[in-house]
Amino acid sequence: MGQRTSEISDYIAIDQGVRFAKPCIKGTRIAVGDILQWLSEGISVSEILDDYPLLKEVHIQAALAFAARREEITKEGRAS
Helix, strand or coil, X not given: CCCCHHHHHCCEECCCCCHHHCCEXXXXXXXXXXXXXXXXXXXXXXXXXXXXXXXXXXXXXXXXXXXXXXXXXXXXXXXX
């Protein structure tokens, strides 16, 4: 169904020296938050991929999976 954590980590990295340790697509300075913002503004996946040729559709899916997983972790923390 969704991407497993190991698959997400194949595409997403948190590096203290890149974008103030924001989660980014590996090998780029494109943050997960950037991708989520573009999608929320109604920019299509194909437009994002056209504008950022380093990105692939799998990166967009990984960003969404990362955000979903982070939400699950936040909910688990509140339930404790």
